[in-house]
Structures are given as C-alpha cells and as structure tokens.
Amino acid sequence: MNPEEIKKIAASTVRIALDEGAETVEVSVLSDNQFGVTIRNDNIENLTESGSNAIGITISRDKRKSSATSSDLSESSIRRLIHEAVELSSVMDRDEYFGLPDKDELGSTSEDLGLFDFESAEISTEKKISIARDLERIALKSDSRIISDGASFSSGLFASAYANSLGFCEGYRQTHNSIDISCAVEDFQDGGENTGKKQSSYWFSTSTSFRDLDPVESVASTAVERTLRKLGAVKPDTCEVPVIFDEVTARGFLGSIASAVNGGNIYKRTSFLADMTGMQISSPLVTIIDDPLIPGNPGSRPYDSEGVRSKKTTVVENGILRSFLLSSYQARKLSLKTTGNAGGISNFFMKKGSSSIDDIISSIDNGLFLTSLSGPGANISSGDFSQGGQGIWIIDGKLAFPVSEFTIAGTFSQMLSGIVMVADTLDWRTSIASPAFKIEGMTISGK
Numbered sequence: 001m002n003p004e005e006i007k008k009i010a011a012s013t014v015r016i017a018l019d020e021g022a023e024t025v026e027v028s029v030l031s032d033n034q035f036g037v038t039i040r041n042d043n044i045e046n047l048t049e050s051g052s053n054a055i056g057i058t059i060s061r062d063k064r065k066s067s068a069t070s071s072d073l074s075e076s077s078i079r080r081l082i083h084e085a086v087e088l089s090s091v092m093d094r095d096e097y098f099g100l101p102d103k104d105e106l107g108s109t110s111e112d113l114g115l116f117d118f119e120s121a122e123i124s125t126e127k128k129i130s131i132a133r134d135l136e137r138i139a140l141k142s143d144s145r146i147i148s149d150g151a152s153f154s155s156g157l158f159a160s161a162y163a164n165s166l167g168f169c170e171g172y173r174q175t176h177n178s179i180d181i182s183c184a185v186e187d188f189q190d191g192g193e194n195t196g197k198k199q200s201s202y203w204f205s206t207s208t209s210f211r212d213l214d215p216v217e218s219v220a221s222t223a224v225e226r227t228l229r230k231l232g233a234v235k236p237d238t239c240e241v242p243v244i245f246d247e248v249t250a251r252g253f254l255g256s257i258a259s260a261v262n263g264g265n266i267y268k269r270t271s272f273l274a275d276m277t278g279m280q281i282s283s284p285l286v287t288i289i290d291d292p293l294i295p296g297n298p299g300s301r302p303y304d305s306e307g308v309r310s311k312k313t314t315v316v317e318n319g320i321l322r323s324f325l326l327s328s329y330q331a332r333k334l335s336l337k338t339t340g341n342a343g344g345i346s347n348f349f350m351k352k353g354s355s356s357i358d359d360i361i362s363s364i365d366n367g368l369f370l371t372s373l374s375g376p377g378a379n380i381s382s383g384d385f386s387q388g389g390q391g392i393w394i395i396d397g398k399l400a401f402p403v404s405e406f407t408i409a410g411t412f413s414q415m416l417s418g419i420v421m422v423a424d425t426l427d428w429r430t431s432i433a434s435p436a437f438k439i440e441g442m443t444i445s446g447k
Contacts, residue, residue, distance in 0.1 A: 001053065001159055002173070004171070006029040006161040007161040009055070010027045010028070010169060016078065016082055018165055021086055022059035022060065024059065024165050025059050025163075025165040026165075028056040029053075029162075030159070031159045033050070033051045033158070034050050035049045035128065035153075035154060036048045036049075037128055037129050038132070039135075039152070040149070040150045040151075041136075042133060042136070053071055055070055055081070057082060059085045059089060062094060063094045065092060065095060066086075066088035100166055100328070101166075101306055101307065105309065105337075106168045107308075111293055113294075116208070117209040117211075120208070121175060135153075135179055136148050138217055139224050147185060149200060152180050152181070153177075153179050170302065177210050179214075181203060181220060181223045185200075185228060185230075201372075205429060234401065235447045236403045236447070237447060240442065241367040241441065243370055244436060245370050246371050249371060249373050256412065257412070258345050258432060259271075262341075266330070273321060281321045282419065283416065283420065286422070287316060287317055288348070288351075289313065289349055290341065291312040291346065292304075292346030304341060310346065311339075313341070327341060327343075345431060345432070349426065349434065351422075351435075352424050353424055357436055366394065367393075367394045369392040369393075373388070373408075380412070384411055385415060388407055389407065389408045390402070403446075406445060407445040408445075409442070421438040
C-alpha cells in the first residue's frame with residue numbers, strides 16, 4: 001500500500017470514531033514489507049519475506065483514554081475496533097494530562113529527508129542472497145582461521161500515515177538496507193588466558209539507500225580485523241586508568257544518556273538527570289543533539305508519532321543540560337512544551353570533537369581502549385555504571401595487547417565530567433551516534 005491509500009484509511013477512521021462519540025481520536029496506519037537472508041558456510045540458513053498491515057486507534061472521552069490495534073484494515077474491522085475502544089474508555093481512569101498536541105505544533109517538514117530509495121525497492125531476491133554470500137566468502141578468504149557465524153542481508157519498505165481529530169493527516173515511505181557478518185576464531189595463541197576458547201566479533205552497514213551501504217569488502221575486513229585482534233586476550237590488573245570508548249562502546253554509553261533524558265523517565269523520577277536542567281552535567285567538550293531532519297539518516301522523520309513537526313533539539317550544550325526529550329503528554333506532566341519526541345529519539349548524537357583517534361591513543365601511557373561492553377550494569381536511575389568489557393591495552397601511546405574478563409565501573413556523572421578528548425569522526429550506522437572519547441580515569445576490576 002502507498003501513503004495515499006493508508007492516509008485515506010487513517011482519515012476515514014478518524015471520522016468514524018468521532019461519529020461514534022469519541023472526543024479525541026488518533027490513528028496510525030502502517031504497511032510493512034520485510035526481507036532477510038542469512039548465509040552460513042555458503043548455505044542459506046534462513047530466508048524470510050513478509051508483508052503486514054497494522055492500524056492503531058486511540059480515542060478519549062472526558063480525558064479517559066483507550067486504544068485498540070488490528071492487522072485487519074477492512075472497514076468492518078475498523079468499525080468494530082472503534083466501538084470496542086469507545087466502550088472501553090468508559091471504564092478507564094481519568095487522566096487530566098492526556099490530550100492531543102496543540103494544533104500549532106502539528107505539521108510535517110517540507111524538507112526532503114531522503115527516506116525512500118527507489119533502487120532499494122527494486123533489488124531482486126537473487127541479488128540480496130548473492131551479496132550475503134559475497135560477504136561471507138570475502139571474510140573466509142581473508143584469513144583461514146576465520147569461522148563464519150553467518151552473513152546477512154536484510155531490507156525493508158514501509159509506508160505509514162498518522163491522522164488525528166485536529167485535522168492532521170500525513171504519511172510517508174521509508175526504506176532500509178543492512179548487511180552484517182559475525183565471525184569467530186579458535187583462540188590457540190600461546191600465553192593468552194583464553195586459550196581453547198573462541199573469540200568472536202561482527203561488523204555491519206545500514207542505510208536507507210542501497211548505494212550508500214558500505215562495500216562488502218570493507219564490512220568483511222572490519223569484522224575479521226575486530227575478531228582476530230582479540231586473540232590471546234588476558235585479564236588486566238585491577239587499576240584506575242584513562243579509558244577510550246571507541247565508537248561502538250561510546251554509542252552504547254550515549255544510548256543510556258538518551259534514556260536518561262527521556263521525558264517518561266524524568267517525570268517518573270527514574271533518571272539521575274531529573275531536576276538538572278540548566279546545570280553543568282558534563283565536560284564542556286560534550287554537546288548532545290537530537291535531530292530528526294538529517295537527510296538519509298536512520299532516525300530521520302518528518303513528524304513524530306503524534307504529528308508534531310520535527311525539529312532539532314539541543315539536549316546538552318558544552319556540558320550544560322538544556323532540554324529533555326518530550327512528547328506532549330510528558331511535557332504536560334512537567335509543565336513544559338513538547339520537543340517532538342513522541343515515539344522516542346530521532347538521530348541522537350554527540351557532536352564531533354577536534355582530536356584524531358590516533359592522537360587520543362598516543363596521549364595515554366597506560367590505559368584501555370574499550371571495544372565492547374556487556375551486561376545490565378548501566379543504571380540511569382541511580383546513575384551507577386558497571387559493565388563487563390573487552391578491549392585493547394594501551395602502553396606508551398600504542399595499542400599493545402587484547403584484554404577481556406574485566407569490569408569497568410564509575411558513575412554516569414563522573415564519566416560525563418571526566419571526558420577530556422573527543423574524536424573528530426562520527427559513525428552514522430544507527431540512530432544513535434557518538435565519536436570516540438577519552439575519560440580521564442575509570443576503575444578497571446580485573447585480577
């Protein structure tokens with residue numbers, strides 16, 4: 001289905017719900033087509049191709065909200081859903097904060113966000129399988145020690161529309177493409193504490209446009225390099241040293257900050273950043289932005305999930321917390337204005353700094369280049385951070401040897417304040433992006 005077809009369904013549903021007695025109505029309609037193939041040892045291990053439709057209806061009467069969803073877009077089904085939602089609203093508790101956004105906040109950006117790629121929509125199944133096969137073949141050929149854990153190609157095409165009883169009705173299409181490979185290697189290196197174990201890693205590329213995917217040769221070589229560099233990893237001594245978060249671990253750290261500035265966690269007071277607007281929460285080197293208007297990026301969108309026009313929000317500016325990320329409901333709870341973040345973050349990123357990654361590494365005499373984090377120890381409520389890690393030890397400004405089986409600990413506040421160098425590159429393969437950065441000192445618990 002195309003956006004115009006589903007916009008008609010959304011607009012029609014709003015009219016029917018109002019006729020049934022709803023006071024406010026919101027309707028989201030989605031048409032989604034997904035493809036995925038995984039190759040292991042040149043065989044197709046998994047292949048899925050699916051199409052689905054969905055409609056979500058939220059109505060209210062006297063501030064009593066109810067919702068209903070279905071995969072059936074027929075008018076008879078929609079009428080039944082609306083009838084059930086209206087009946088259900090009568091038994092719901094009244095919520096004085098519930099309501100639609102202000103009418104002047106609604107709208108869709110006129111900018112071309114590059115969300116839809118015609119070429120992506122026309123790639124044959126045979127070509128997608130061939131790309132996944134090439135990705136695995138190149139990785140296996142590059143080093144005889146590499147074991148394939150699977151190479152994949154996945155893609156999607158969806159069309160969505162949103163309408164509400166204030167007269168808003170818009171829709172758009174979006175494509176996405178992804179290639180990835182996971183590698184393993186037997187760790188038979190002399191001297192390493194992991195001898196007899198397997199080391200593994202992965203790499204991937206994603207894009208709304210097929211032609212903007214990284215070359216398979218680049219993805220394969222990066223996955224192989226990240227796997228082989230773990231051979232012979234040892235447990236480091238317990239100590240406090242400077243730590244460099246690479247772009248992967250920095251992205252994970254920034255994901256926790258995204259949760260900490262989410263309006264839901266703020267009004268529920270489950271974030272260490274509650275009540276800290278306008279305060280210095282980080283090093284002046286840190287500026288964090290949520291921007292849904294970056295063309296072609298994974299999190300770009302013309303409006304949020306309640307029809308509020310997309311706009312850029314500076315969350316942290318030179319270390320000062322400027323704004324939370326809010327839906328209209330969360331904003332009312334906090335006596336603030338929506339930031340257009342119903343549905344969550346868009347493109348959430350830390351701005352690039354001025355240091356090359358080589359300069360950051362060479363600035364450390366004895367420290368850690370952190371490449372992987374694991375475990376659930378990032379607590380945005382208490383602000384405590386303690387996770388398992390893997391990485392490469394730095395000696396005299398050079399990457400020296402791999403390390404694993406340690407815990408890295410601190411608090412989010414200490415970590416944010418301790419950032420002393422920020423790298424000059426940004427990796428936009430997901431909707432959260434961060435340059436690598438150096439923290440002055442963190443506690444490593446090893447042997």
